[in-house]
Amino acid sequence: MSDLRVFRRRADSYKGDYGRVLVVGGSVGLTGAPVLCALGALRGGAGLVTVAVPESIYFVVATHLVEAMPTPLPEAVGGCLSSASLAPILALAARADVVALGPGLSSAPATQSCVRRLLPRLRRPLVLDADGLNAVAGRPELVRCLPAPAILTPHPGELARLLGRPVAAIQRDRLVAAKAASKAWRAVVVLKGHRTVIADPSGKALINRTGNPGMATGGMGDVLAGLIAALVGQGITPFDAAILGARLHGLAGDLAAREVGPVGLLASDVAARLPAAIQRLV
Template identity: 40%
Template structure:
């Protein structure tokens, strides 16, 4: 499923009307009809009291259709018009005229007080937000600001936003001032970019994209390169398949390079994630001083203890590691490595010693390489970076705020500029490829906000690479499983109590669910 912004949706609507010949009033009718279908599903057979708040644009036009169709179904909706009807034009005016010509009830805000409106809202079961839609830029003006405040002050009301909650930017999710806090959002054709960034996730509630007869094939016809949404079905199609006659050599051998005197657990979490998600073998290359502790905690792994200096890898460590590198299918570097003098040079020497294995770079390895990104361009294999916003800020010499405000474009441009596969972590993680593809992971929450969670993600990515997945596929599958694990384990353990290894308990069972028996049998 694609994700679109305001301009892309406008162009797709225009193409449908001008090139395909489907009038705007029909699209508006379809939109209202689809929202009504969702309202009926929420009501579960009970007729509810509905207040439809409508502005004067196309979003308001959708509201006119919704109110009329609910009336025809025997409900008792009330259309609240927040603007002077004389200013309504185009397709919206057509549907308002139909509504008025039928003599259906209207509450004109300009003829009443806000207290009158508040009373009506209090006595409604469902409030439909058809006020502003996707065209919002900047703070909402009056009377919309006050009306939105009234709606948000109500408790235990079902608030259904039409296309997007009013006040939320459809392009970046920013809210300046007030915006509707919806319990549900019924959006048209594709989810909007603003659903997933900045303030957006806090306002949209549960969302669903519905068909209004704008064909998704228009994306290709218009030459758009829209972000795509990570879904369970997509992940199922990308999960590496396991032949029944496979063995540990079939499923790859991964190398994890990391650890330091102060950070013993990080590489262990990564290694456990590698094995728990299907790789055949994992070797841990760690400073020799922490080897005894690490080996007792992770007997499933193989180990390469390397020389160290002051608790970090020494200059000789790469020389010790180099004769063994050809046996590995992919390499992850960074978990628990911490920062040390000459660390960037050390990592570059390791990269030069590799052949063409996929390389996952995480944690302090990202910081140590921040001034040497151009030197990575000559590497013949795939390079994957997995920064959180703070690490991304270091890579680009930006503030965390600057990174968070433009996550999508920053991720896309970084991947294209440096030829790197990027997973920009965060509340809604973004995957970007060197050729400009972008994926948005709509899952995950605060249960993942704990030290070690990122190391588990690094291990998952490394595991799927070792099993033969393409870099972007490994990122999609690992990011999804990691985020969903946090969500599902929080239901059992609470948002407070999810630990890194708890994530792997869910990942193991979900991999089994995704790799359905009949899929595995086809690959014998």
């Protein structure tokens, strides 16, 4: 793959050459999601990662991310993002190459309102995940607000909400569902699960073959969102970044499962093995 050239580092390179990723996520009770997303970005080769979280969870996140740059955001009652978070997020996004929005945000009304106001103002490539997706579900008018390029990373339940269909219908024909969502939202769609499907608005689609049942556990999608953001930040096109991200994510999971077994496999185990997965492909 020609995209693998991004992993060949020049002798005179510096951190700014490899992308600045902004992760926006987290809320009280969901502190791990932005941490795992940031780890996915760091292990995927991002040069700099900033993690913007509600101020009440700032110290928890900061203790777990010594290589990233945590930033506290104003919050609503209950420890989630509010309208006051909007301006600081936009200021941080202006200094980033790509934004990963959604991991652990919560579905609080104040947060959903913040996301809906944020999307039309973003001027950076976007990876929209988890509660970021839930904030736009049932709001088809927001399709015009997504920054181009955008990558959506839903699991089957999130895609069902986006399309207004039952989960069973999504799972019955995952390829058709991913293509329909990609066309409707004019974005690359990564439908996660067994045999992750990647689709783009032109009708192109690919089914990923790496990964294993041990990856059916919390936090795996957060790592994937951060990894895809890191690849976009390093200059890979959104569709190719989604394809490569899914492949590397599954391969890292396979490496972890061979070492520790599929039972009890953690998302952090997968993040830790991303560099080894990259080396397998380079």
